[in-house]
Amino acid sequence: MRIGFVGLGNMGGPMCRNLVKGVNHEVIVHDLNAEAVRACTAQGATAADGLATLAASCEVVFTSLPTPQHVEMVAREIAAAARPGTVLFDLSTNSPTMVKRLHQELAARDITLLDTPVTGGVVRAVDASIVVMVGGDEAVFDQHRALLAAFSGTQVHVGPVGSASVAKLINNMLVLCNMAVAAEGMMIGAMAGIDLHKLTNIIQNGSGDSTGFRGLAARGLKGEFTPSFALDLAAKDLGLAVELAAEHGVPGLLAPQALALLRMARGLGYGQLDTSAMLKVYETMLGREVRLQ
Incomplete structure (x- = not known):
């Protein structure tokens, strides 16, 4: 499997590096900060030459972004290039209303969105003990739980899309x-x-x-x-x-x-x-x- 990870900041960076170390899959990364990308490629990730390339080549994509506006913009860019059947886990702290709207929009393209915010702070992101909350299709959550467990200590399926947010x-x-x-x-x-x-x-x-x-x-x-x-x-x-x-x-x-x-x-x-x-x-x-x- 090829896994994409977009957004390698204070939380996204350590989560991505733990994912790289914890799974036997290729992890493709993208961030506007070149230093953040290098910190992940040093652990074995591969840098994408753009968001569209990442989206087109990955079955699963994680996003960890600052604001709902960033999430909406990036998710639409991913959707424009992603293959049908792609699963998108958004790890950002987000607006439940926006997540529900985006979920419907992506579903029309056969892309499954789950809102997957995390809690525990940077220290627990580094030691992979953070808590992951998941809203969305429970079968999809169960199918990919091992990926989430690679960078978290607890994974909780909360309910439908938006409930985790x-x-x-x-x-x-x-x-x-x-x-x-x-x-x-x-x-x-x-x-x-x-x-x-x-x-x-x-x-x-x-x-x-x-x-x-x-x-x-x-x-x-x-x-x-x-x-x-x-x-x-x-x-x-x-x-x-x-x-x-x-x-x-x-x-x-x-x-x-x-x-x-x-x-x-x-x-x-x-x-x-x-x-x-x-x-x-x-x-x-x-x-x-x-x-x-």
């Missing part, structure tokens, strides 16, 4: 809201003058702990804002979750406030930093850094 947006909404309130809480602790090391120890061993808090403690509270998950992408994901809530008539009481914090951070120029840079909004407003020294 719903699950991913809710998951990211929770972690981002947790991180937002963690930033606020740590600023309160700093302003109140308590030992932040002790406060962090209490929270991480108490009922206030969360993945969002641990992410803030590991990066933002240490002043390390090199992006693991860029704030711009976090704002996109949370914006999609807020849109999903509105689409289904769910009153948004908390997520829109966290989204406002992310938008403020972007407005202050922190969009390309790590998501934990939302802490810098409080620091900028109050003129005080919150750090574990």
